[in-house]
Amino acid sequence: EENQKAKAKLLAETRNKETEYQKLLAENLANQKQFDEDLFRLESELRITLDPSLIPSPRRGLLAWPLVNIYITDPFGVRPTRFHKGVDFRASQGTAVKAMLLGTVEGMGNTDEMNAELRRAGKPICGSYGRWILIKHNNGLSSIYAHLSASIVKIGQSLETGEIIGYSGGTPGVNGSGYSTGPHLHVGLLASQGVQIRQFTTSRNCKHISLPIADPKAYLDPLAYLPIL
Structure with a gap:
């Protein structure tokens, strides 16, 4: 009888956790849709003139892989309802993330940092990139690494190609995961001249956070x- 009670309790707890998890996923997807709409409007208004001569021509191997084991889950490009501005890699929580090219840490932050306070106030949360790092390279490119569980660099720090900068995250509900539906690493590549770090004051849910924004033409594959591969 005690065994049956214990099993019933465990089953109920598991169901409750699954319900909470599904609720969190739905919340993330809804908030991400709103965030993407706000960000599209803001970035479309930037209208930065890019000098093509300052953008390196595509060349395979110019960058190094950001992870040891490579499995691409979502490439760069147009989707039915949005434009994916980077590449998603499968990475379990806590996987080491490496700089793809030597450079300098231009900025870093965590768009989840105020979510606990926002939830207590009954306000919509902001997730976006979660914990992110932006590296400016010396060839006109900048790279962003997002949904990190931890970062181990600081702004202004010089980095070598392949140097560990942090650890992957993305598990929903874990600080730093942002609008993520599962563990992974998001990597973006931009023309440095077209990217800025700004407070997102025009966002409905994310007025309090700063993050990299860019002219749509600055996003590269x-x-x-x-x-x-």
């Missing part, structure tokens, strides 16, 4: 510069 990382796979055009990474090694051939």
Whole structure:
């Protein structure tokens, strides 16, 4: 009888956790849709003139892979309801993330940092990139690494290609995961001249956070510069 009670309790707890998890996923997807709409409007208004001569031509192997084991889950490009501005890699929580090219840490932050306070106040949360790092390279490119569970660098720090900068995250509900539906690493590549770090004051849910924004023309396909698999 005690055994049956214990099993019933465990089953109920598991169901409750699954319900909470599904609720969190739905919340993330809804908030991400709103965030993407706000970000599209803001970035479309930037209208930064880019000098093509300052953007390296695509060349496979110009960048190094950001992870030891490579499995691409979502490439760069147009989707039915949005434009994916980077590449998603499968990475379990806590996987080491490496700089794809030597450079300097231009900025870093965590768009989840105020979510606990927002939830207590009954306000919509902001997730976006979660914990992110932006590296400016010396060839006109900048790279962003997002949904990190931890970062181990600081702004202004010089980095070598392949140097560990942090650890992957993305598990929903874990600080730093942002609008993520599962563990992974998001990597973006941009023309440095077209990216800025700004407070997102025009966002409905994310007025309090700062993050990298860019002219839509500044987003580049990382796979055009990474090694051939």
